[in-house]
Amino acid sequence: MTDSKKPPFILVDGSSYLFRAFHGLPPLTNSKGQDTGAIYGVVNMLKSLIKQYNPTHMAVIFDAKGKTFRDEIYKEYKANRPAMPEELRSQIEPLHTIIKAMGLPVIVEPGVEADDVIGTLACRATEHGIDTLISTGDKDMAQLVNENVTLINTMTNQIMDIEGVNTKFGIPPELVIDFLALKGDKVDNIPGVPGVGDKSAQALLNGIGGIDAIYENLDSIADLSFRGSKSMAAKMQEYEEQARLSYTLATISIDLDIDYEIDALRPKTPDNQQLQRLFAEYEFKRWHSEVSALLTGAGDSNDSDSSDASKQNEDSSDSPTALTIDKSAYEVVLDEKQFDQWVEKLNKAALFAVDTETTSLNYMDAELVGISFCIEPGIAAYVPVAHDYPGAPEQLDRDRVLSALKPILESKKHLKVGQHIKYDKNVLANYGITLDGIGFDTMLESYVLNSTAQRHDMDSLALSYLGHKTIHFEDIAGKGAKQLTFNQIDLAEAGPYAAEDADITLRLHKVLWEKLNNIEELKQLLIDVEVPLANVLARMEQQGVLIDSQQLAQQSQDLATRISELEKEVHEEAGEAFNLGSTKQLQHVLFEKMALPIIKKTPKGAPSTSEDVLQELALDYSIAHKIMEYRGLTKLKNTYTDKLPKMINHRTGRVHTSYHQAVTATGRLSSTDPNLQNIPIRNEAGRRVRQAFVPRDGYKFVAADYSQIELRIMAHLSGDKGLLDAFAQGKDVHKATASEVFGVSLEDVSSDQRRSAKAINFGLIYGMSAFGLAKQLNIPRHEAQKYMDLYFERYPGVLEYMDRSREVAKEKGYVETVFGRRLYLPDIKASNGARRKGAERAAINAPMQGTAADIIKMAMIKVDDWITTSVSDEVTMMMQVHDELVFEIKEAHVEEHMRNIVSLMEQAAVLNVPLVVEAGVGKNWDEAH
Template identity: 80%
Template sequence: MATIQKPPFILVDGSSYLFRAFHGLPPLTNSKGQDTGAIYGVINMLRSLIKQYNPSNIAVVFDAKGKTFRDDIYKEYKANRPPMPEELGSQIKPLHEIIRAMGLPIIVEEGVEADDVIGTLARIATEKGIDTVISTGDKDMAQLVNKHITLINTMTNQVMDVDGVKEKFGIPPELVIDFLALKGDKVDNIPGVPGVGDKSAQALLNGIGGIDEIYNNLDKIADLSFRGSKSMAAKMQEHEEQARLSYELATIKCDVDMEFCPETLVPTEQDNGKLEILFTEYEFKRWLNEVSSQAAAEESEEATTTAPAQKIDNSEYETIFDKDSLSSWLNALKEAPLFAFDTETTSLNYMEAELVGISVCAEPGKAAYIPVAHDYPGAPEQLDRDWVLEQFKPLLEDPEVKKVGQHIKYDKNVLANYGINLQGIAFDTMLESYVLNSTASRHDMDTLALAHLDHKTIHFEDIAGKGAKQLTFNQIDLDQAAPYAAEDADITLRLHQVLWEKLNKEDKLKSILLDVEVPLASVLSRMEQLGVYIDSQRLGQHSQDLAKRIDELEKTVHEEAGEPFNLGSTKQLQQVLFEKLELPVIKKTPKGAPSTSEEVLQELALEYPIPKMIMEYRGLTKLKNTYTDKLPKMICHRTGRVHTSYHQAVTATGRLSSTEPNLQNIPIRNEEGRRVRQAFVPRDGYKIVAADYSQIELRIMAHLSQDKGLLDAFSQGKDIHRATAAEVFDQKLDDVTAEQRRSAKAINFGLIYGMSAFGLSKQLNIPRNEAQEYMDLYFERYPGVLKYMDDTRALAKEKGYVETVFGRRLYLPDIKASNGARRKGAERAAINAPMQGTAADIIKMAMIKVDEWIQSNSNDDIYMMMQVHDELVFEIKEDQVDAASEKIVSLMENAATLSVPLDVEAGQGKNWDEAH
């Protein structure tokens, strides 16, 4: 057997590893039911390989999604292969995350297979005299073997050099392609030559030579001593085209154009903190133990110097049962420069949550829990809740006493239910993490504690259980509840110290946190507590109308299809559309079935009636289930209003999102969606006012690009789409047609989202070359925009992030990805994020200014009620509407200063739809 002396360059066939691990190992899942067997198998093989060779240069190569050049050559290539099982597909993304965290370079190149990337890199290495080991289970790779290239099968630990290939295949490596071409390959659906098997292929190749030699010497085949040699020449002649096609399909491409070379593919230091999070998530306990002891040390030097060095324990946590102890703690909190505060409640719904206890921490390691409503059998006597809140109220409402919390907006809402206005919110660790890096990880306490403090917190499920039998906090024994609650406060204070040290060195990020996100939390809390009136009778009638229309659509579709079927069943819809009606298959799912996605149905709807009706059916069903049926059930019995939750730390760009209900997704472009908005109404004697930023992202584009044409158009108050059309189509402003304006609008907004000529052509339903001409003309007229886009892409690659006008960062981990689709996606995000993020910053700053004005008036005439995209919605007393609208418009337009004016349009009405 061949041996290897520490090769400097190792190429791992990740796709081969993946499939072998999936099919060769028993199924494995974690406690959440996530499939993890393939991840475990691949990582196990990689760890074994690295331990054996300790490579100085390495790359792990995976197949990209989608077709390759071989599919263009032969449509039946790999057609025999079943679609990737969902339980395998779900493991690819986490597997890649773990490999990257291990510090190993990953390569995924579109349009070719992993074999081709490996072949190219191995060829380059060979030309440079670098010995290479390819770790794979793929027999096709044997064609690459030479004196510099060796294969290793990690599962069997078998090494194959030139002699090993001869032993296995009975031919030298340089004839392996010919061998595969002659006998074919059922797995890859390479046809080969009918009647040629292993022995006859070996006899042909060893007796005559490669395929070219064989076809030049067909008369010599009969003289070879293998069974069927006499009739083989005729078969070879009959199937020559098939043999040569098979040769082309079996040949590993060794000239892939890519940016990698062996010398630059070096392993980096593994990210033990990230690995700890991932190994915890997927429950690889043995590996978790290995990295957990190193995780804190592997954080950046900055983090390790600020994170507590001692092990976190709960030996000095207190549970407060008597008034004297509480009084002592209140004095300590009042004197502290900053203290952490947290509530324990019965529900995540802030309008329904009842206070069960309070936890506080004024110094790392010293925390207290004050239980007030644990009511399980045998629970010890606790301090009276009302009395405790009365003692806490002056401290909590004092704006000079500084507090920090983790998602403290929730605690502010809970306290508001008890008549306490929490003030003095100085920091929020969730928001600190989000401002530092919105995309790095989740921003919950458990994740942050593990990442920044190397500490695994007590999880709620650990003390409350899971599923339907999960206890509410008041039912949990204090022996378990108190350490959990006190730890929350302790960890919050410790996290703040670590995160603030980082933020305090970045002036712009510090400003985003202190001037925008933290004050906004209180603004959002007031909006959440206010809620919005819903006309449930109007929605009830809407639901009945929708049900009738949905029923009509279902019957019409059944008539068109010629049979009844479940419109909500993807499988039945596929059968009707693509098997029975034989509509063209535009796109396939990962499992190989015809897709019935919205995008596909939109395209089919241009020519066929059923897809159009299915789209309408889906839209109306979603509207009914999500809004008209659900909203009335969400009305709070105490207030008679619906109370959404706004989320500050979810989107990558800084935009707010909302849930229960999601206000951002109520349709506005169709009548049925607008009817939902008509059910959002004010209290008696008030009106709804909606104030909306006009074309804010295009204005931000003008500011960022400093393009003279755009700046002039906005400064002069021109219709930007008409102005763009005049430039692109070389028309006078007054001569621009409605169609030209529509095209210009598509270009304007398309560029913001990085739309390609292909995307524009689909949107405008014009040829691709025509769409490209439009874009070329646009960039000719607005060269500053093109320069901004080019400069932003370059800067993103250099820094790894982009910034808004005000300094908010969006990190782009895929900006240097070898996978073209991921890289281009990151480039599109690099262009769009500064605009979308700046728009988010501006409306947040506007909300703070408007809220300050409303609070300073201290009356019940004006309420800020909702925020949706670039729009603020108010409830204003009828006799105040005009004056208040004028003030709101002024505050919003002056929330920030750009190179072009901000424009706000305000409307009013007896419901949200009228006001918009």
């Protein structure tokens, strides 16, 4: 078969080779101490296979975590196997990433073993007339061998066809399962029949036939010529149940219900940029050189083909030339003369990179330990001011350094670039310096180029765009509880680390800015939106917000009381006490003891107790409703009422969140410590938490919120006349939709009809199916489908927009917001149906969500400019949550300034429908919302 002109379908038993590479090859680690031997062994094997066979179809299959159906049948299955060593476990995820970057499909199917997936795919390939080569070291796979299926052990280069199975096992492939069932398998802990070995199993199978034939002809066993044949019939009879169990355990499934089409399992063009980064990270030098050479020769040719989503994702990281940096050229500034020289260099520089080194990632608590600069690639310096380890050299006075740097740092004329420079701005603000002249931020440049391609931290970006492995903080500070703070790190290590940060930042900017310069819309988003917004967010973060800790303490007590009551009520309904926080105990009580219907199962086959499952059960069972309430209140207490008072800053008496610009795929902001985005608003307990957010004396809170902004954006993007007219005339759009869908006048729309129309309007934004709508409205699926069909009849532009968005995504690999932000969808052509459908839903929703994110960012910049230039002593922008901005306004000017805020927000962008902002006033956040 291997000599056939038609290249075969290769199925690789990834798990088998992972274990064999780990145990069979010498240990290998990179300079960071990461284990890489198993990765190297498997990738080397894959490269050899591809080179030798050039397959038209190929997939690499791995075992999933957790138990399989065999564990359910026989609890002792594979029980003898020791736990996977951490040295091997740590290599699995990187290996998967590398294989995918090689362009090879990776399959990990929960609840079954890799063998079963391979068996099923091999069977399907045979049905399609495709020859299959299974690459494995697992002898059990011999049962799959036939005229169309062959095995290869790449480590020994041995090929096993039908004749090869006969030679190795002394039986044909169709009796391999029976052979394993009789003799058992110590590795997998398949029991077999005691006393049956290779020779007796071969004699039984060749003399009589398979397991069924043996049990139909037990009397014939004594006539066979092998040792113990006379007593074997009695033994076989005694252990019949065990033999048949072993047969089941040894049988590889060939009929799994898995969502993989053979024709879709084809090698794709390798992502050589990502491979270059990965080979650099894991220090596979020969492969890194090979890929780098390919990239250097290929230039930017791949970028011209926009039909492939994977190639579109490469746009953000064209081939970097491997970077060699002479760190010995960096300066550590310890004397006045040297420092003065650097101040002069900064004064003359058209652009320089700046980076602070501190004692904490918390910008409010961080103390400045030093500051680094770079004026040209390779020309960088670190100015330490607070290293206090034993034997530390004398350093320049921090006040003296900051005083000299203040005019430059605060100058708009001196252009700066940083990596996540908002943090540096906040740290310097603690020392009375308002960092200005911020022209660029490499984190934001990378994020604007492609929000989904990779992480946007410096270490990742340096590997991706420069081919350079930076000094990691853990390399010089250690890990865990014994990790040093920067002030404790010897300058011999701290200096190169800090100077490199500035150097790499400047080098990254040059590469990223060149890319952005070629895409005008993205360039404008960076300069007009993201970079100015970082300044706005820094001011909001420094300002912080007051909270009433006494009120939160009372709420915690009230929540604890209610949580305890719910726990008792659930225990009473269940008829026993158990831990509501234990998924296992909850599964036992709900689905075994109380026999509630199983709505959904986890990947491991256990009944799910997820939120959506409990919501459905709560319609008929009060215990599910109480468990949901228990979970919600427990989370609220642990996350907010208990935690918020502990987060009050000792200097300001306020809570200071951190806003993140480079996290979500769509451009929306997120926040942490505390997360302001997740405080519930639809239940009383969540609203009470908002009541603890209060303005200072003499001020009121004003909350201004965009009304139905994503529906308005849908009207703009789709250009649907019906929707445009409804918004232009200021109609209640849900009522208008109900009127159209249900064929009644606006005045006759019932509350139920409006509720249904609202579900349709918002459901379509998020790609809801008729099944999902039926579930939400608690109506039959066919009725929900009828509603959706009527909707699209009345609003045909919406359906056209949805179809167009999916097609554009497939063609380009991304969709865009109104303002040109690109939202890449790497799964838009995925062979896995669920992932592909998810990407198609995102293609419809992401432009709306992304445009809404862009609009509120523009509004924040516009409002902040008005505040800082006109009313800074009367208005403060406090918080941003989704489509809402919260302000603290002097009581005497509330009405006037609220009108200005609403007007500015409504003018933030011009769409084909009016933007509408609703605002409220209150003595706390809840009251204002």
